[in-house]
Amino acid sequence: MTQQHISTQMIPERDEPALYINPNSEQIAAFAEEAVTVEDQPRVRLLADSDEIKDALYSFLTASKIAELIHRDQLSLRTLAEPVQNTIFTTESEAVVPVMGKYSISSSDPELVSSVYGEFDSRFEAAEQYHLRTPALSVVNQTLREEIGDATADELNEVLAHAEEISNSNEYLSIVEIMLILAARNEVLLYDISKWGEDTGIASKATFSRAKSALEDTGLIKTEKVPLDVGRPRLRLLATETIATADLKTLSTEISTPF
Structure with a gap:
């Protein structure tokens, strides 16, 4: 033993x-x-x-x-x-x-x-x-399905099932970057995924925003403005070809962190 x-x-x-x-x-x-x-x-x-x-x-x-x-x-x-x-x-x-x-x-x-x-x-x-800030897997999955959609939740489950490592900060591809990449693959609004992430306890909206900018600067994701009847336009996350065709089973190791 x-x-x-x-x-x-x-x-x-x-x-x-x-x-x-x-x-x-x-x-x-x-x-x-x-x-x-x-x-x-x-x-x-x-x-x-x-x-x-x-x-x-x-x-x-x-x-x-x-x-x-x-x-x-x-x-x-x-x-x-x-x-x-x-x-x-x-x-x-x-x-x-x-x-x-x-x-x-x-x-x-x-x-x-x-x-x-x-x-x-x-x-x-x-x-x-010892107080953990990371949410439970079942809570992540349930709230992601309810607030973002089944497609994104299914893709996250696929990534987690095959991941060798995902960090809570930035040495490896972080959980925030993973969520933004999956959101881009499913054309989710930045506001929606960052609000979900903050409410669930993954990270703050500001952390999601910084990670989005870094992923966008390195050409891994794109954004487009979505006009609203009232208020500032929101950003829709879009996948570049690299992200759209990425193998979810190897996503955590083949996509390099931009930080």
């Missing part, structure tokens, strides 16, 4: 709540990837260093899956106030500690397990909650 997969191998086999203590960012990401596929998994309380959580949440894919678990009430996420030497996964009946390489040590000794579980149960209850 590797350190990275210690939680994901145990969770589906357990019917009791668990504590996951001091995982690193890779372990957090691995946990989210596996746990989000288990609809009826027991609740996990995850307590980790704030920097490790932040590193894991840099990826929109990981952050949205963690948000989904929290949305389902299958996960609580809090930050360690004091360092812990080991990574520990414990229920009320078993404690597991990874040691080195592919090895781990587990124990079902009632006295030992009770001591470990009791210690970290107390630490978790005293710890501060």
